[in-house]
Amino acid sequence: MTAFDELMTYERDTQALSRVAGRLSWDQETVMPRGSAAQRAEESGAMEAVLHARRTDPRVGDWLAAAEAPDAAGAAQLRLIRRAYERAVKVPADLATALARLTSRSQGQWAEARAADDFAGFAPVLEEVVRLKREEAEALAGSGDRYDALIDDFEPGMTAIELAAMFDAMRPRLVALRESALAGPDRAPLSGRFDEAVQLRLSREMAERFGYDFTRGRIDKAVHPFSSGSGDDVRITTRTAADDPFNCLYSTIHEVGHACYEQGIDATYHLTPVGQGVSMGVHESQSRIYENQLARSRPFCHFLYGRMREAFGEIGVTDEDEFYRVVNRLHRGFIRTEADEVQYNLHIMLRFDLERALFAGDLQVADLEAAWNDRFAADFGYAVDRASHGVLQDVHWSVGLFGYFPTYSLGNVYAGCLHAALRAALPTLDKDLAAGDPGAATAWLRENVQQHGGLYEPREVITRACGSEPTAEPLMIYLEEKFGALT
Amino acid sequence: MTAFDELMTYERDTQALSRVAGRLSWDQETVMPRGSAAQRAEESGAMEAVLHARRTDPRVGDWLAAAEAPDAAGAAQLRLIRRAYERAVKVPADLATALARLTSRSQGQWAEARAADDFAGFAPVLEEVVRLKREEAEALAGSGDRYDALIDDFEPGMTAIELAAMFDAMRPRLVALRESALAGPDRAPLSGRFDEAVQLRLSREMAERFGYDFTRGRIDKAVHPFSSGSGDDVRITTRTAADDPFNCLYSTIHEVGHACYEQGIDATYHLTPVGQGVSMGVHESQSRIYENQLARSRPFCHFLYGRMREAFGEIGVTDEDEFYRVVNRLHRGFIRTEADEVQYNLHIMLRFDLERALFAGDLQVADLEAAWNDRFAADFGYAVDRASHGVLQDVHWSVGLFGYFPTYSLGNVYAGCLHAALRAALPTLDKDLAAGDPGAATAWLRENVQQHGGLYEPREVITRACGSEPTAEPLMIYLEEKFGALT
Numbered sequence: 001m002t003a004f005d006e007l008m009t010y011e012r013d014t015q016a017l018s019r020v021a022g023r024l025s026w027d028q029e030t031v032m033p034r035g036s037a038a039q040r041a042e043e044s045g046a047m048e049a050v051l052h053a054r055r056t057d058p059r060v061g062d063w064l065a066a067a068e069a070p071d072a073a074g075a076a077q078l079r080l081i082r083r084a085y086e087r088a089v090k091v092p093a094d095l096a097t098a099l100a101r102l103t104s105r106s107q108g109q110w111a112e113a114r115a116a117d118d119f120a121g122f123a124p125v126l127e128e129v130v131r132l133k134r135e136e137a138e139a140l141a142g143s144g145d146r147y148d149a150l151i152d153d154f155e156p157g158m159t160a161i162e163l164a165a166m167f168d169a170m171r172p173r174l175v176a177l178r179e180s181a182l183a184g185p186d187r188a189p190l191s192g193r194f195d196e197a198v199q200l201r202l203s204r205e206m207a208e209r210f211g212y213d214f215t216r217g218r219i220d221k222a223v224h225p226f227s228s229g230s231g232d233d234v235r236i237t238t239r240t241a242a243d244d245p246f247n248c249l250y251s252t253i254h255e256v257g258h259a260c261y262e263q264g265i266d267a268t269y270h271l272t273p274v275g276q277g278v279s280m281g282v283h284e285s286q287s288r289i290y291e292n293q294l295a296r297s298r299p300f301c302h303f304l305y306g307r308m309r310e311a312f313g314e315i316g317v318t319d320e321d322e323f324y325r326v327v328n329r330l331h332r333g334f335i336r337t338e339a340d341e342v343q344y345n346l347h348i349m350l351r352f353d354l355e356r357a358l359f360a361g362d363l364q365v366a367d368l369e370a371a372w373n374d375r376f377a378a379d380f381g382y383a384v385d386r387a388s389h390g391v392l393q394d395v396h397w398s399v400g401l402f403g404y405f406p407t408y409s410l411g412n413v414y415a416g417c418l419h420a421a422l423r424a425a426l427p428t429l430d431k432d433l434a435a436g437d438p439g440a441a442t443a444w445l446r447e448n449v450q451q452h453g454g455l456y457e458p459r460e461v462i463t464r465a466c467g468s469e470p471t472a473e474p475l476m477i478y479l480e481e482k483f484g485a486l487t
Numbered sequence: 488m489t490a491f492d493e494l495m496t497y498e499r500d501t502q503a504l505s506r507v508a509g510r511l512s513w514d515q516e517t518v519m520p521r522g523s524a525a526q527r528a529e530e531s532g533a534m535e536a537v538l539h540a541r542r543t544d545p546r547v548g549d550w551l552a553a554a555e556a557p558d559a560a561g562a563a564q565l566r567l568i569r570r571a572y573e574r575a576v577k578v579p580a581d582l583a584t585a586l587a588r589l590t591s592r593s594q595g596q597w598a599e600a601r602a603a604d605d606f607a608g609f610a611p612v613l614e615e616v617v618r619l620k621r622e623e624a625e626a627l628a629g630s631g632d633r634y635d636a637l638i639d640d641f642e643p644g645m646t647a648i649e650l651a652a653m654f655d656a657m658r659p660r661l662v663a664l665r666e667s668a669l670a671g672p673d674r675a676p677l678s679g680r681f682d683e684a685v686q687l688r689l690s691r692e693m694a695e696r697f698g699y700d701f702t703r704g705r706i707d708k709a710v711h712p713f714s715s716g717s718g719d720d721v722r723i724t725t726r727t728a729a730d731d732p733f734n735c736l737y738s739t740i741h742e743v744g745h746a747c748y749e750q751g752i753d754a755t756y757h758l759t760p761v762g763q764g765v766s767m768g769v770h771e772s773q774s775r776i777y778e779n780q781l782a783r784s785r786p787f788c789h790f791l792y793g794r795m796r797e798a799f800g801e802i803g804v805t806d807e808d809e810f811y812r813v814v815n816r817l818h819r820g821f822i823r824t825e826a827d828e829v830q831y832n833l834h835i836m837l838r839f840d841l842e843r844a845l846f847a848g849d850l851q852v853a854d855l856e857a858a859w860n861d862r863f864a865a866d867f868g869y870a871v872d873r874a875s876h877g878v879l880q881d882v883h884w885s886v887g888l889f890g891y892f893p894t895y896s897l898g899n900v901y902a903g904c905l906h907a908a909l910r911a912a913l914p915t916l917d918k919d920l921a922a923g924d925p926g927a928a929t930a931w932l933r934e935n936v937q938q939h940g941g942l943y944e945p946r947e948v949i950t951r952a953c954g955s956e957p958t959a960e961p962l963m964i965y966l967e968e969k970f971g972a973l974t
Binding site for chain 1: 499500503504506507510511514518519520521522523525526527529530532533534536537700701702703704705707718719720722757758
């Protein structure tokens with residue numbers, strides 16, 4: 001065997017073990033008994049130690065030094081393996097294990113604190129998480145920026161400076177759009193009770209329409225909707241609210257976007273480093289374009305209005321124009337995951353700036369709730385009324401995910417670019433969507449984005465698909481047109 | 488750290504990883520999408536390779552040579568680790584790999600052959616399995632008996648000679664009991680349709696009554712009922728048949744027995760070698776005593792009859808005496824897993840004798856079906872009508888499980904001993920059971936058997952609980968009294 005072949009054989013096992021660890025997380029969020037948390041923390045820690053040992057095995061370094069890529073895909077494999085190896089050897093094994101153990105525990109404490117609206121009860125463990133993540137960031141960054149080193153985990157090549165420049169240009173336009181859209185009283189959401197079984201059935205139907213392959217996946221309920229896995233086992237979760245069927249429907253379509261990305265990757269890449277979504281930003285571009293540009297479009301709302309009335313009977317809106325407005329309503333809320341396409345990005349910018357400050361050392365965990373509330377009041381114009389509506393609303397920080405949030409808005413930016421290219425490529429898009437058939441659109445995304453997995457760098461994937469470098473302009477034009485017309 | 492502490496730290500991670508591998512099997516049997524099988528095979532193989540490498544790591548040998556046990560529990564840990572290590576290093580890596588590959592293929596071929604009632608189609612791959620298992624047995628046995636070496640995997644310290652002496656003494660009494668119990672026409676089972684949701688609700692209630700801790704476990708549906716896991720995450724599965732609620736109820740109570748054993752082990756042993764059931768025989772003693780001596784008893788049937796009528800309405804039996812007879816009905820069947828307390832052991836003895844002959848070289852795979860059918864006709868008095876009702880009915884041999892079957896009857900023997908001791912210790916047992924409360928009985932089992940995990944050798948656990956060495960006599964007396972009165 002050549003060094004390349006030996007390396008790829010080794011990587012295949014590492015990838016398989018990494019899928020096992022991912023499935024363990026899925027299990028924890030969906031089916032694990034609540035009394036198993038302490039044992040699970042040890043199990044996850046042991047898996048993390050195995051993976052860390054494999055990722056930092058000196059043989060990987062030797063093989064990398066000797067390996068020659070047989071083709072372009074092989075070169076991409078080597079590039080991804082080299083990046084992962086160089087990052088992994090920088091983090092001490094003890095630190096990696098401690099982080100895995102801690103975050104398995106801290107997540108439970110976050111859930112309890114959120115239920116009790118008690119940030120003070122969560123702050124000590126979050127401080128510990130931040131302390132370890134700072135250590136990790138320092139180990140990774142060397143002389144570079146600590147926060148950039150964390151962003152790199154989710155969006156290779158992206159920097160906080162670049163994101164800040166993009167976000168700072170978007171923010172005044174978003175604030176203005178938000179203010180004009182919210183000039184009147186809040187538009188009412190749907191009212192009434194919507195049978196849970198019907199919600200779940202309809203969301204499964206939408207998953208199928210958007211191309212989710214149930215023979216290689218499944219949908220379960222969880223507190224937080226997510227997608228998990230790659231290749232031939234990609235599972236998603238959803239949730240239901242009795243008074244809001246859109247919660248279940250649109251979070252399902254969102255996760256289907258993520259899952260279709262993973263399911264759509266060329267099967268020859270399965271269980272290799274190239275066989276996964278290339279970055280969180282590109283991932284989010286898929287979930288967002290499915291959820292927003294496609295499923296919240298005027299034509300798809302025509303279709304969905306009919307299906308929902310068939311499924312639920314009258315749903316309390318006068319006509320499909322009104323339905324479209326309810327689907328795209330802005331309201332004065334607190335929760336990121338419930339936010340519309342306009343305000344969502346303001347939520348992200350808030351978190352991005354707080355994270356940056358935390359890792360620059362300009363903000364301490366003890367002051368985080370106050371900083372959150374101040375910034376929220378400044379951007380949204382009203383006060384956070386409880387911690388679960390503010391600093392405790394997201395799971396991310398409790399599990400050490402710092403540098404992740406900005407990729408959500410980057411994903412929106414990428415989705416804006418892809419949507420413009422998609423509309424140009426598919427003149428019948430609106431007609432298809434009005435018939436409830438996003439198949440041509442999802443096929444275009446599979447062909448131009450999803451199948452490649454990690455073959456190209458994130459920005460290059462988008463550039464190839466769109467024919468030009470990504471910028472925020474297409475997203476902003478889309479938002480201003482859509483929500484300008486909706487006011 | 489002392490060598491003992493280093494070894495135990497290492498073992499703790501191995502145990503945690505082994506739990507992860509077990510959870511992966513649970514996932515495969517309960518929730519895995521059907522299109523994920525090929526990827527899952529790679530994931531399981533990668534986990535198995537990690538575990539094999541850990542179990543044969545030369546450091547374990549070094550630590551074992553240097554370790555001194557700090558106490559009796561520590562001595563038990565060392566004993567179990569030493570046994571596992573010595574077994575693991577005796578099997579050549581090539582052979583272990585070949586067996587893993589072969590049995591993952593042969594199981595599928597068995598399933599196809601069973602569906603087609605075609606033993607000849609299965610015989611070639613089974614021959615290969617037996618050939619490799621003989622090689623493995625030879626590697627393990629050294630100058631000892633090959634079949635004993637296989638039994639040792641499931642029941643440490645037990646030998647075929649000892650089992651044969653026990654079984655040979657039981658067999659004529661079981662045959663006689665079977666003949667007298669089956670003198671008349673077959674008793675009819677329940678008829679009618681039993682709502683699946685009610686079956687599952689009632690089986691959950693029974694699980695709780697028998698002490699299953701749902702905060703550290705869960706029940707799901709699967710093709711085959713099983714219990715999976717140790718310590719704080721012990722899951723069971725069940726199945727339903729619309730026309731036979733006893734299938735779901737009693738297989739649940741059986742698995743609850745297994746699960747309560749694992750859940751009942753002293754928490755200080757969790758994630759250590761002592762922190763698991765000590766042998767298959769002792770495990771089966773718990774599942775069997777829950778299912779049979781407790782849940783199929785006359786007093787518990789009084790309670791269950793009432794609960795089933797509350798849950799299902801009239802169930803088509805005239806009174807609780809008739810109900811008790813239906814619960815304990817013998818019939819002229821072919822299938823081990825559907826057999827009553829009497830005939831079950833005859834099924835096991837048949838398999839045990841055939842396995843013994845196979846590994847002594849007195850029987851070849853090509854002659855296995857004829858040998859099965861001859862023996863079945865001799866013990867049961869009628870002919871096997873098709874291979875799926877005979878030699879192809881069990882999965883065990885297809886995956887190389889030889890030496891496992893006898894532990895089922897050994898478990899019944901142990902359950903008989905424990906039941907006699909339990910009745911002596913708990914004068915109110917019948918009254919408790921009639922009230923649907925096996926709590927005192929399960930507490931006695933937890934105290935006297937379950938909590939110890941692997942602290943004592945299998946036979947010693949039973950001897951300590953009962954105050955005397957185990958023999959088949961209490962089981963035989965119990966069966967003859969119970970089924971003598973039922974004819």
